[in-house]
Amino acid sequence: MDDHDGYFDERVAATYDDSSGGPFEPSAVEATVDVLAEFAGQGRALELGIGTGRIALPLSLRGVPVHGIDMSQAMVARLRAKPGGDAIGVTIGDFATTKVDGTFSVAYLVFNTIMNLTTQEAQVACFRNVAAHLEPGGCFVIEVMIPELRRLPPGQNAVPFHVSPTQWAFDIYDDLATQTMSSNYIDVVDGRGEYRSIPFRYVWPAELDLMAQLAGLRLRERWEGWTRDALTSESRQHVSIWEKLAE
Structure with a gap:
């Protein structure tokens, strides 16, 4: 993965939470957290690209223990400065390869973050890294655009x-x-x-399914968005959930 502290540095971090509309709307955040809390159950959640905590903080407030991985120290500093931010563990590193302690019921990548990995090799490595952290039956959730x-x-x-x-x-x-x-x-x-x-690397749903298969995961659900509307040929994004097969 490229050094994304260079792309998400202090200049970007300082205004990132000023964004509005779309995924930053309170209703959109709530819908995202509803799904992730359901898949976390009584277990832990791992957020790849945790950033300033847009999703991790409200998920933590639901009682879900969250750990994050992120390469941008500037973004993580913004998370740390928020109420409750110091209670969320964060490991600085490349989420395609960085290992953390313990296992998780759910791991997730939201808001196109899988595309921050700019090669197919890195995206495949990410799936394998997630699979190594998931409990059997645990789920990997990705929200990403469909190439336009x-x-x-x-x-x-x-x-x-x-x-x-x-x-x-x-x-x-x-x-x-x-x-x-x-x-x-x-x-x-x-x-x-x-x-x-x-820079990004766009990726198709079918390609993600193959990456999941290589990592020992199988597709469980796929929707147009967090409100679970059906995916159609006109959909501009998808939320996909893959489940780790029992060993």
Whole structure:
């Protein structure tokens, strides 16, 4: 995994919790936590890419012990500064390979974070790492976009996803063969434009299923979102749950 402290550094961490809409809406957070608490049951939860604790903190308030892995010390510092943040264990490292103590009933990656692993090899390693941490019957939950290649304008490789007077944001599908892409942001601050780009590797649902199979997991559920609506050909994201097979 690349050094994502460089992409999620203090500049990004300082404003990350100012985001609104979509997955940051209180109702969206509650729906996410409802599902994760159900799969955690009486066990523990492992969050890969825990960040500032958007999901981990409310899940912890439900009584679920949460441990996180994250490479960005700046994001984790923001988690630590929040009420209850010091009660959540965090290991700094690459969540594709970093090991932590104990086993878990559920592990999860939300908000496209699986795509922060920018090679297929790293994504496969992530599934194997999660499987090694799960109890038999434990579940791995991923929330991720479905690649929007159909939305690409003819002859172009960019799709905008946010436009406002102070920010333009767009995805660039760089290489269809390697499934590399990037999210790009232009922010207007004090009348000056600032640009940043974050690399990703997009991944298809069927490819994730094969990664799961290689790690000894099987698909249990797949929905369009956290409210468990059915996935369709028009869905723009999915929430998938794989279960660890009994040894």
